[in-house]
Amino acid sequence: MSSPSEALVINPVYNWQYNPVITTYAPRGDAIASWWTGERPTWLYQVISWFTAYEAQGNASTNTRVELKNLRVYILSNSTRKWTQVDVRTDFSETTSMGLWTYPFNGGSSATDKKAEPDGGTSVRPVYPNFYHGYGHPKAIATPSDVRAVFAAMDFRLVVADSSKPDDRSKAKYVVDAGADYYPDANMHWSLGYAPGVGNGRYLLATPNYRTASLIVPNTGMGATMTELKSNPPPLN
Secondary structure (H helix, E strand, O other): OOOOOOOOEOOOOOHHHOOOEEOOOOOEHHHOOOOOOOOOOOEOOEEEEEEEEEEEOOOOOOOEEEEEEEEEEEEEEOOOOOEEEEEEEOOOOOHHHEEEEEOOOEEEEEOOOOEEOOOOOEEEOOOOOEEEEEEOOOEEOOOHHHEEEEEEEEEEEEEEOOOOOOOOHHHOOEEEEEEEEEEOOOOOOOOOOOOOOOEEOOOEEOOOOOEEEEEEEEOHHHOOOHHHHHHOOOOOO
């Protein structure tokens, strides 16, 4: 969370495209970032993970896709200091699981270019100005006052689009990031029509081998720190 993105999307316009950002460190209304002008409930009772996948600057591939798999989110309990996985979406075959959005952040229509891959993931090919924005399942937070940290992660890699054509993954530049949102209630409603977000991790370049984009947010209001989470890390696998 302290390192910049590995590569930039085409025409970056937001600070979170350059660096990871923590937006809301705890599921409380008073912890929401000051720029968010909506009504602030006392507690936030839902969490949902998400990702974005973009074509990056310098992409020269025409026969490469990005495979996405295992979008998940964990919560660290303050009382037990144990991580619990609250959701995972292994693939994005459902219509509502991923949308095709238009840059800079307008969307999102149904993603029609999704392709099921043999190992259970789903591949796409982001082409600027379009990108893909997908979601986990909204899950209830049983005790918001017990949330010491949040961790979201997504596995991704490059795959060949058409095996009858040359493999040009060495020319490919696509980036993926993982993030999460809080919501105040089971209906996922906000007075501004969108969530202020938990935060987003940095953009990582896709490679032929699986990598993991991630977001981790310590609840600093409880005294949680990144140093502490290094000694008690969430499960990556």
